[in-house]
Amino acid sequence: MPRVLLVPPDTRPPTLELPVQLGRMTGAEMLTPPAGALPDFFTPGDTGALRSWLLENAAGADALVLCLETLCLGGMIPARRVSDALEVALGRLETLRELKRLNPALHIYAFGVVVRVAHDNDPHEEKPYYGEWGPELRAYSAAFDRHARHGAAEKSALDAARAALPADILADWLGTRERNRALHLAALDLLKGGILTHLSVTLDDTSEYGLAAFDRRLLEARADELGVWAHFDTYPGADEVPCALLTRALRHHLPPARAWVTYSGTLGAGAGLIYEDRPAGELIKAHLRGAGCTLARQFGEADFILAVNTPGRRQGNVQPDLATVDTPDRHLPAFADDLRDLLSRGLAVSLADIAYPNGAERRLWQLIQDLPLAQLAGYSAWNTAGNTLGSAVAFGALAPLVTDRAAQQQALLARLMDDALYQAFTRPEVRSALENPSPFDLGEQRGAAEAKLREVITPRIQSLWDRHFAASGLHLSIGAAHLAWPRLFTGVFPLTVTATRPPARPVP
Structure with missing residues (x-):
């Protein structure tokens, strides 16, 4: 039975619970860090505690699936917001060399996420000023990449986009991107050096033109120089990458x-x-x-x-x-x-x-x-x-x-329930029951939202189970639904599927 350490980008169910469920359904032993070591929304995790946990558990592990931003900057969302210096982030990255020294047989599957250019003006998942300057930053992003690709014909548009932004805000935003890009380039060197088994650097909420596309081209050029394409991927994605790399880890010898x-x-x-x-x-x-x-x-x-x-x-x-x-x-x-x-x-x-x-x-x-x-x-x-x-x-x-059939059915039910029952049907109903809720922070309406959520979703989960799963010989326990963060975007739906125990045989 393989033992896999998982360091996710955050603690939402699809990024933490889903890969754990996928591992357990194959019989793998899945270990995750203590809660305090992981981020809570935009609050960074404790990188020191995470390092200690990794060093304590590396010797007995077969594989590590790890988000670089969680190890080095406190999480995927904190990595867009914190001011930690590049030297500090690179120092934390060196933990991976220590793990490999402790356990040379450990397979490390790492991933990073190119800093996104968010499609909406979210002041919580992005820098706080993004709520005000999001449109101008998006315009600059597209103009910069167009100029980088097409040259002088796009210079006037780039100059106009730059002039529309306060210099300090633009410098801070670009500095965060450059720090994270340098971290990903350093991870490519670890891949070349054999510390990593596989590296994925994905692009979150990307588009044809933009700074994310510019960063991708730089990563691709460095991969060309190092000759690491057999063990490197860069493509649009983010939250699902723990599941992808877990798949690589569990099928390593297949x-x-x-x-x-x-x-x-x-x-x-x-x-x-x-x-x-x-x-x-x-x-x-x-x-x-x-x-x-x-x-x-x-x-x-x-x-x-x-x-x-x-x-x-x-x-x-x-x-x-x-x-x-x-x-x-x-x-x-x-x-x-x-x-x-x-x-x-x-x-x-x-x-x-x-x-x-x-x-x-x-x-x-x-x-x-x-x-x-x-x-x-x-x-x-x-x-x-x-x-x-x-x-x-x-x-x-x-x-x-x-x-483990029960674990597979639990993972499947969780996605049917979340992706369809909640996201497609229940979430709009909960939203309509509130008073003009902000998509970024529900504030005092969170309690009402969660009460409405439980009222609507719980019988729907039971109905879904009764219609499609009840004849499976398994048992479902439903916990109290709530929201992952103070917004409607992600729900948490505690479910447990277990094998039904056969009745005890009477003692003769």
Whole structure:
């Protein structure tokens, strides 16, 4: 039984609980740091306590899946906000050399996240001034990258974007990016030196033009120089990477898992995405590689089926979107029929719903209610297309390794419940019951929001279980739902699925 240390980017269920569940369903022993060592929203974790925990547990571990920002800057969100010097961050990075000295056989799977250029004016996940200057910083980001790519023709636009920002704010924002980029470049050197087994540096909420794309090109150029592409990935993603690297760790001695990809629409591979810089088909290839998987060239050689609900042409934010998502370029009833056929043949099917970001497509959810959902190898429909795809790939690639059916059903139920019941249906209802809530901080309305959440979601979870899982011979315990942070974006839904004990035999 492999022992895996997991250092996540934060403590939300998809970044902490999901990879733990995926590991446990394969029989792996999953160890996570004490709560105080991990970040709480934008409050940094205790990097000293984290270092001590790693040094205490490294000797007995087979693999470490680790977020560089948590080790070096206190967490993925704190890394966008804290003022820690580069030298301090690099000193913390040296912990990985110490771990390798303590346990030369330890496989270290590390990942970092290029500082995003947020699409909204969030003053909590970003620098506090982003709430006021977000539009101008986004404009500068795009103008800088256009100038970097296209030269003098874009200089006037760059000058105008720079002039629209206070010099001190721009300098501080760019300084944070440069520090984090230097950290990622140093991690590439650790990869070259054999300290890391694999490194992924992903791009959160990226776009075709911007500073994230500029950083990616610098990382790619350095990877070229070092010749490390066999063990390095950079692509759009973030929160799902712990699941991807865990998949690599658990399948370390196995051939790459092969995925057969099927789409809901004729144009599926070319569908456009809101938070990524490439079409769906290219994003899928990147996420398969990130998890150590590959495309199956023939249906019969596939280890799992990745069934992807893509938009007709391009993702939309509001359901239904008849202009770009729900178009004649796809026929959802036929896609649901295909899923039924694949499941009836006993194949491992992992369903990724990326038609809309931030939750399941409500029409598809209704169409699949007559399917045996408990037979799915995996399900995902949360946040960005990359978040969804990375999670669904991990479910599918680990399906052949499942030894604990209750743990697999718990992980599957958690995603069906969160991505569909909460994100697509319950969250809008909770929002409408509040008084003009801020998307960034609920303030005094948090208590009312959580009370409404529990009122609505608890019977829905039970109904989902009764319809699809109750005949499985397993038992469900439902805890009190609440919010991960003081905002509606992420819920916490304590669930426990256990094997039903057979009745005790009478003593003769």
